[in-house]
Amino acid sequence: MKPHSPSSAERSDELSLNMAPAGAAVAGEVRGGGKAVNGGKRSRRKGRGRSAYLRRLSCFKPAADPPAAGGGGDRNLDKGDDGERERRIPTHLVVTVNGIIGSAANWRFAAKQFVKKYPDDVVVHCSECNYSTLTFDGIDVMGERLAEEVISAIARRPELQKISFVGHSLGGLIARYAIGILYGKDVPRNPPEENGGCKTYASGTQCMEEKLKGKIAGLEPMNFITFATPHLGSRLHKQIPILRGSYALEKMAYHISWIIRRTGKHLFLKDHDDGKPPLLLRMVSDCGDLKFMSALQSFKRRVAYSNACYDFIVGWKTSSIRHQDELPKRESFTKSGKYPHVVYVEKPQTAIVQQEDFSEMMISQPKSTSEMEEAMIKGLTRIPWERVDISFQKSIQKIFAHCTIQVNTYFINSDGADVIFHMIDNFLL
Numbered sequence: 001m002k003p004h005s006p007s008s009a010e011r012s013d014e015l016s017l018n019m020a021p022a023g024a025a026v027a028g029e030v031r032g033g034g035k036a037v038n039g040g041k042r043s044r045r046k047g048r049g050r051s052a053y054l055r056r057l058s059c060f061k062p063a064a065d066p067p068a069a070g071g072g073g074d075r076n077l078d079k080g081d082d083g084e085r086e087r088r089i090p091t092h093l094v095v096t097v098n099g100i101i102g103s104a105a106n107w108r109f110a111a112k113q114f115v116k117k118y119p120d121d122v123v124v125h126c127s128e129c130n131y132s133t134l135t136f137d138g139i140d141v142m143g144e145r146l147a148e149e150v151i152s153a154i155a156r157r158p159e160l161q162k163i164s165f166v167g168h169s170l171g172g173l174i175a176r177y178a179i180g181i182l183y184g185k186d187v188p189r190n191p192p193e194e195n196g197g198c199k200t201y202a203s204g205t206q207c208m209e210e211k212l213k214g215k216i217a218g219l220e221p222m223n224f225i226t227f228a229t230p231h232l233g234s235r236l237h238k239q240i241p242i243l244r245g246s247y248a249l250e251k252m253a254y255h256i257s258w259i260i261r262r263t264g265k266h267l268f269l270k271d272h273d274d275g276k277p278p279l280l281l282r283m284v285s286d287c288g289d290l291k292f293m294s295a296l297q298s299f300k301r302r303v304a305y306s307n308a309c310y311d312f313i314v315g316w317k318t319s320s321i322r323h324q325d326e327l328p329k330r331e332s333f334t335k336s337g338k339y340p341h342v343v344y345v346e347k348p349q350t351a352i353v354q355q356e357d358f359s360e361m362m363i364s365q366p367k368s369t370s371e372m373e374e375a376m377i378k379g380l381t382r383i384p385w386e387r388v389d390i391s392f393q394k395s396i397q398k399i400f401a402h403c404t405i406q407v408n409t410y411f412i413n414s415d416g417a418d419v420i421f422h423m424i425d426n427f428l429l
Helices: 104-117 132-136 139-155 170-181 205-212 245-257 257-267 294-299 315-318 369-380 398-404 410-425
Strands: 073-081 084-090 093-097 124-127 162-168 218-229 301-307 341-346 386-390
Touching: 093 104, 093 139, 093 170, 104 124, 104 162, 104 410, 132 257, 139 170, 139 257, 170 218, 170 257, 170 294, 170 410, 218 294, 301 315, 301 410, 315 386, 341 410, 386 410, 398 410
Parallel strands: 093 124, 093 162, 162 218, 218 301, 301 386
Antiparallel strands: 073 084, 341 386
């Protein structure tokens, strides 16, 4: 990587990030005059302190940091071989979230492509607060950690205006929980943002609430994208393809889900904390202060990328939020020269589930696993989703489809690069 000299007027388009070994959190630094930022407040929950899992925030971005506030507006002036040109300071934060036993390094390839494609528009923050065995702590605990990390990232970047989330596998569920916390919340920034129509902050709580309505941590929500995420959990029939639909094997997996501790309870819908319904059921509705569905609905796009075959960890139904009979037939698959592994794209449906087809009773009093599945599908599809179905059937990397769809490690998952390019090319800035 070409080194960047602070005394030079020329800015490099290279990316600067120090990566930790696979399986550990990324110990990243923002280069070009920026300083590493240590984790802020400790977790509200008992147990391991926040400093144990959040080492230093890291972002993929053009090598030079934006100037300090008040030092020249929202643009930088670059001088290169072709003369002078303006470079905008990126205002769109893209938060990537890894899956179970993963780390921020899993999104390294995608983050580089994002910044290469949109150097003046996006800052990619690879979340590092939930890695390795910390991903066994439960979706709620991890969602709280992610929310705190996002708040820290936003607080030190007053220029940010928009936000998007990209989650792989369990990371998609963690992101769904975090946005429920962040919906309608303000994040104090230095220097403070202008109040728009409110003359002063003291002009009333109602004015501030109106300003934050429909916002995620005070930013405009744009894209919410998941890759092979078990939106319907892992308990239901054929949701874990490696078990081949065997009732005996699925029952055994249900009973030994304690191996992955609290996360296993959530994925297999075994949690009944304080007599409440399973967490994944509660996450298809607004639940007290946690505005799960209002937060999802606030995004301009919601996209579910799913493996149609050879994903042995997360089934096609649960990752695409469909009933079995709604899955596309193989004869409907098409091929694209630009995106060879993208075989089916279903645009958001205008005829979504009406409110009268979904009731809170479906969440509070389900009697069977099939009723829980129905409640989650109906709850999530009250808002439109774009589905993108992926097939690595003819790839030699097909047995790694669950990781290849994300390009977890380029050396063994490179065939998924076209899927990442498809996401980036269709990204709403």
